Amino acid sequence: MANKFGTAIELKSTRSGRARQRQGTRHIGGHFPPETVKRLRLIAVEEDTTSQALLEEALELLFQSRGKRPVG
Numbered sequence: 001m002a003n004k005f006g007t008a009i010e011l012k013s014t015r016s017g018r019a020r021q022r023q024g025t026r027h028i029g030g031h032f033p034p035e036t037v038k039r040l041r042l043i044a045v046e047e048d049t050t051s052q053a054l055l056e057e058a059l060e061l062l063f064q065s066r067g068k069r070p071v072g
Helices: 017-022 034-046 051-065
Strands: none
Touching: 034 051
């Protein structure tokens, strides 16, 4: 493939490890005050886990409180 200057460029054909881990998933998010983000990260450090895992736990609790089946 050539760019606008006529020189060849090589495209990566392999996915990174992170991309493979995310295959079959969708991103959801929101905008939160800095203090909320700080608290989430602090809990993650204190519990030796990730923000992702804490958010998954929070969503499962939300679904449960609404009478929805667990996802995971």
